[in-house]
Amino acid sequence: MACNHSQWKKPTVWPYEIPMELHKINRQNLLSKYTDCANDVILLQGGVSLHMDDTDMDYEFRQESNFQWTFGVEEPGFYGLLHTGTKQAILFIQRYPEDYSWWMGEIQPPQYFKEKYQVDAAYYVDELVKVLEELKPNKVHVLFGENSDSGHPVCTAKFDGMDKFDIEKSRLYVDISNCRAFKSELELKVMRFCAKVSSDAHVTVMQSVKPGMKEYECASLFKHYVYSKMRSFYTAYSCISASGRGSCTLHYHSNDKEILAGELCLFDMGGEYKRYASDITCTFPSNGKFSDAQKQVYNIVLKAVLAVEEAIKPGVEWTDMHLLAERVMTEGLVELGIIKSGFTMEELEKHRVGAVFFPHGLGHLLGLDVHDVGGYTGTAENRPRLKEFGLKSLRTRRVLESGLVLTVEPGLYFIEVLIDKALNDPEVARFLDADVLNKYRHFGGVRIEDDVAIHADGAEILNRVPRTVEQIEACMAGQDWKALPDPFAKFFRD
Amino acid sequence: MACNHSQWKKPTVWPYEIPMELHKINRQNLLSKYTDCANDVILLQGGVSLHMDDTDMDYEFRQESNFQWTFGVEEPGFYGLLHTGTKQAILFIQRYPEDYSWWMGEIQPPQYFKEKYQVDAAYYVDELVKVLEELKPNKVHVLFGENSDSGHPVCTAKFDGMDKFDIEKSRLYVDISNCRAFKSELELKVMRFCAKVSSDAHVTVMQSVKPGMKEYECASLFKHYVYSKMRSFYTAYSCISASGRGSCTLHYHSNDKEILAGELCLFDMGGEYKRYASDITCTFPSNGKFSDAQKQVYNIVLKAVLAVEEAIKPGVEWTDMHLLAERVMTEGLVELGIIKSGFTMEELEKHRVGAVFFPHGLGHLLGLDVHDVGGYTGTAENRPRLKEFGLKSLRTRRVLESGLVLTVEPGLYFIEVLIDKALNDPEVARFLDADVLNKYRHFGGVRIEDDVAIHADGAEILNRVPRTVEQIEACMAGQDWKALPDPFAKFFRD
Ligand SMILES: [Mn+2]
Ligand SMILES: [Mn+2]
Structure with missing residues (x-):
């Protein structure tokens, strides 16, 4: 198929950046369903890179939908939490080895992502348990359930040290689904x-x-x-x-x-x-x-x-x-x-x-x-x-x-x-x-x-x-x- | 980016179909490494559809490389075997429910795939154990090992009833890798x-x-x-x-x-x-x-x-x-x-x-x-x-x-x-x-x-x-x- 680009002109408007306010409103809507929980945590695990079988190739990264809705994060391997009492939003990012910088791109610190995604704090994923231990939540709400269209199970957050916390699976998936259905x-x-x-x-x-x-x-x-x-x-x-x-x-x-x-x-x-x-x-x-x-x-x-x-x-x-x-x-x-x-x-x-x-x-x-x-x-x-x-x-x-x-x-x-x-x-x-x-x-x-x-x-x-x-x-x-x-x-x- | 198709002309040559001979030669090359095995089976599991998290969406199907090399199969969910003695190649296909035909396309019988991929026989996946039992192989060779570039494990064939057979993991991955490296x-x-x-x-x-x-x-x-x-x-x-x-x-x-x-x-x-x-x-x-x-x-x-x-x-x-x-x-x-x-x-x-x-x-x-x-x-x-x-x-x-x-x-x-x-x-x-x-x-x-x-x-x-x-x-x-x-x-x- 021939494709003539001689007429290419610089577009006057590039696709606009989505304001992080959009995800903040999403989070507020979700948290408004948890006013009965003074000291709980909502924990979501972001999508991870998916490799093609045993090869060195990954599928292009596509963020998990609930994580996308809540945080708008574009990178793989994150976790994120919301505190039902303080309403704080915290992100946890991947830690990369030094040579990542010349193979994959500049390595950014947590502070960079705190600002990029306008959350209250950002840490490394290996600090998740420590942060949770400091928060001492009554319950940690995670997604659990089946998608009504596909029948596939939703991604339930998992991490080493989970067993130290009271994990609650009964409501988050329904609550977030009911929020996601209504568009701001x-x-x-x-x-x-x-x-x-x-x-x-x-x-x-x-x-x-x-x-x-x-x-x-x-x-x-x-x-x-x-x-x-x-x-x-x-x-x-x-x-x-x-x-x-x-x-x-x-x-x-x-x-x-x-x-x-x-x-x-x-x-x-x-x-x-x-x-x-x-x-x-x-x-x-x-x-x-x-x-x-x-x-x-x-x-x-x-x-x-x-x-x-x-x-x-x-x-x-x-x-x-x-x-x-x-x-x-x-x-x-x-x-x-x-x-x-x-x-x-x-x-x-x-x-x-x-x-x-x-x-x-x-x-x-x-x-x-x-x-x-x-x-x-x-x-x-x-x-x-x-x-x-x-x-x-x-x-x-x-x-x-x-x-x-x-x-x-x-x-x-x-x-x-x-x-x-x-x-x-x-x-x-x-x-x-x-x-x-x-x-x-x-x-x-x-x-x-x-x-x-x-x-x-x-x-x-x-x-x-x-x-x-x-x-x-x-x-x-x-x-x-x-x-x-x-x-x-x-x-x-x- | 503007794209002008007014000049579209029907190409004189469409991408040619790959002759199934290509995969037949690949199979012969692999089998030539098993002349010491009079009655073994080489068993490969093809790639499966990969859904995007819990959603109703699949990634576009991309066949697993070893299965592609051996059989050239374009559809997900197959198994395939080679017999080291008779040199026969047999495919096992998915069985679909009736409504698949109006949602996804015409349902084809095993015979269709036997001809399409020019193998010696084709059955349904749920007939795999029965066919294996009839073949009574000394060993069933499956892929096992790590990709030297990615470190990811190769797809090892798995099926219900595996434990009835003598599964041999020691050589197939190296043998097929050495074959794949050389192009016909x-x-x-x-x-x-x-x-x-x-x-x-x-x-x-x-x-x-x-x-x-x-x-x-x-x-x-x-x-x-x-x-x-x-x-x-x-x-x-x-x-x-x-x-x-x-x-x-x-x-x-x-x-x-x-x-x-x-x-x-x-x-x-x-x-x-x-x-x-x-x-x-x-x-x-x-x-x-x-x-x-x-x-x-x-x-x-x-x-x-x-x-x-x-x-x-x-x-x-x-x-x-x-x-x-x-x-x-x-x-x-x-x-x-x-x-x-x-x-x-x-x-x-x-x-x-x-x-x-x-x-x-x-x-x-x-x-x-x-x-x-x-x-x-x-x-x-x-x-x-x-x-x-x-x-x-x-x-x-x-x-x-x-x-x-x-x-x-x-x-x-x-x-x-x-x-x-x-x-x-x-x-x-x-x-x-x-x-x-x-x-x-x-x-x-x-x-x-x-x-x-x-x-x-x-x-x-x-x-x-x-x-x-x-x-x-x-x-x-x-x-x-x-x-x-x-x-x-x-x-x-x-
Ligand atoms: Mn290259
Ligand atoms: Mn539609």
Whole structure:
């Protein structure tokens, strides 16, 4: 892929530094849950460098999310503690041998990190036990539990000498998850920036796609855009740049197919900035013009996005938003003749007919993790995962509250395995017109995904990419798509 | 960084598929070391997906090197075995639940992988013990040991039911390391391709660099180039795009500084293809023209590269190559007046004066790992690491043999910590002219790194980038640098 840099101009604004105030506010929020503890310590262990098997190579360092949220530390091998009584924040840093300085860079003393991260004190990790012994805490709270999306255990702080202290595992993970779910104004600012740059990257990619390109060339361009604009080494998740039938694989990421003329591209890609994620999906025709069939399916999904975003406000249940999207799309499938008419929405919903074409959840909390923590805590604490097809994939069942950020990402997919299962199940097949449906077997899928912040008065969309058919076709033709009518304009804020 | 894709043209050649023959030859080479074992099994466990802490995100999958070498398998979670008697190769694949197919992609049966990887049989991992029980091996050889560069333990195959077999850990790691060190013709082909694309990426970056850019923009462009040309998600190691004094940090990779006019850029970056690494360093002036001082230091390092590459042939000791480079550069430093004249080379070498400015090893074996295995096996088996400054960093002490691939990467660095140590040590300071040396304190560093294959008749350079001052200046000015005189031309083959 040729890349012409002759036009390179020095950007007027480099990615801004995040004020350490952001993490201070995070810490205050967490500590406010511990007013019942006069002399406890909250202890977190930061991420460590991860080597590739036995080799001399490390994966690029990516800070553990809870440590990132609490301290904003960019280096590996730290510990950090908060004192619930004095509210002090203390960092513990790695001690390096002398030759580290010419192999890896200047060795900085604790004082440097105390100032860099604006904490109350900094020591070496080998001083942790001594500091703890001086603090004499009643309890040392550490993270413990399982991530509700992945099922993986959270990183529980460990250190030599732990057995001298009363380690309390029962509450920190839930408390910090409930804090992390709600974004402060400063965090929202970062997420807006990240979503904006990622939107621009999507637009750049859309304007570059041509039949004959490989999918990975598009993912590569996206990554290049966000890395060079935000110095974000990682994207928020593995890029999905699917074309044709690959768009039916929900987490497609082999990205190795050649993009053919007439195919739909489903590009689900998001940059991250200072570990805050964006998560944006655009679906568009490889050659810049929707076919009639593509337009019909696309507009059904677009209608679902709009319906959900108009309905979003504090007090609404996320599960109901999922069902709203499913309903709008089910109606669309009835109009297409894929689902037979004459049935009530209740019947269709009960038999999970819509879920055959929309088998994933409507969206998820978004923050430092792309599938952010807190989906089944807070207002969802007593609402366990549902069992029904489609609904069981919901990553949260929360009641919406101001400060939450979620993705809204309905989709319609013609997945052969699911189509065959449906047609072979008399309980579902009776709702479907097999002849019409079979025509869509090779259609692929459409997903549209926005990043949405919940405010007291409704939804804010953080990203800005072409959404209507007219906008997409104009954008791909290099025209001013932002000047066209935009049904989502009411959701943009700044 | 703007990226103009209007010129995108469909490449005439996509990265070629590696013939499975390559891995078959690798297996034959390994099995040829086990002719004394009539009924043993060699068992390897492939890499597994690595999740990011507790989150729902995985690092992009990167196959474990020994498994890659033996089988070329691209998917996680496999096991593989070789039978020393029948010479059969058998793969064991993951079993996935039904919904994997719409989340992650089509589920393929063992037969698919048997054909894809051209092995004699394929089963599910949960059938491993049954297959082993049928084979009734005398011993099951597994990897065990420490990587000589990183000190990390190699991945030892583990599975439920292991205790039923006689597990032999004593030899496989050394045997496979000794095999991996020598590259077959098919492997060399892949490494030439990888070095060529990586060279072109370097040229693209050099032609794009402008004062005012951030270092990470350059790393990002390099990664974009190799990803979009080779679909290689990872580079062979973390990109070093250092400018100014950052070039003195040998493994610099924060890449966050603005590149200033008049600075040297030291870019040590290499792509990988099908996990085979390249490792190339170019040093050049940010604004396209060397200053006199930059030219002088650069030409000293260039002279060292040429001297080594001319001396390289089977039978030569790598340690002597290091000392040759050190000697050439020490002479250069005498000419600059940094090292006082009038001392013998033996005295200077004995007191490690050159190593103050060249504190790392001359190079390393290169293969699937950028610091490839086998550095201290084979002819280096009884030559342990040296203790002297500089020499202790040698990653191999082998005698050169046809089939080895190594980097040649001498460098001169003005590292303040090392300069101060030297000036404060009377045993070293007496060789140095402090006044002259102090003028170089902020100079930075120069490294030049080639990837060199050893043939019966001498060295082959796999990469092709501008090397002379004239070539570099022409390249950066957009001129035809390949038409200029090239003292390295004699080392190119194809
Ligand atoms: Mn999403
Ligand atoms: Mn190297």
